Amino acid sequence: MDKADRVRACYQHACLRHVSNDHMTNSSLRERFSIKDENYSMASRIIADTINEDLIKPYDPDNTSRKHxxxxxxWA
Structure with missing residues (x-):
């Protein structure tokens, strides 16, 4: 997958989680992409790229904990 495909997949994952009354997390994205836990920074990079494209946003903008x-x- 190239960067654009990963960003689009991340956005679609966030949409699917939202319509299922859930939220996307780094952990759920790692599970979706079959990324090992020790490579969490890869999922963080995909999330950051998707935020930069304005396709996803933090659920709680006041939350300062990146872990949670x-x-x-x-659009949510």
């Missing part, structure tokens, strides 16, 4: 961050689609 949750994300939703931009």
């Amino acid at each position: 961050a949750k994300y939703v689609p931009f």
Whole structure:
């Protein structure tokens, strides 16, 4: 997958989680992409790229904990 495909898949994952009354997390994205736990920074990079494209946003913008961050689609 190239960067654009990963960003689109991340956005779609956030949408699916949102319509299922759940939130996307780094952990859920790692599970979706079959990324090993020790490579969490790879999922963080994909999330950051998707935020930069304005496709997802933090569920709670006041949350300063990156470990417990949750994300939703931009339209939620």
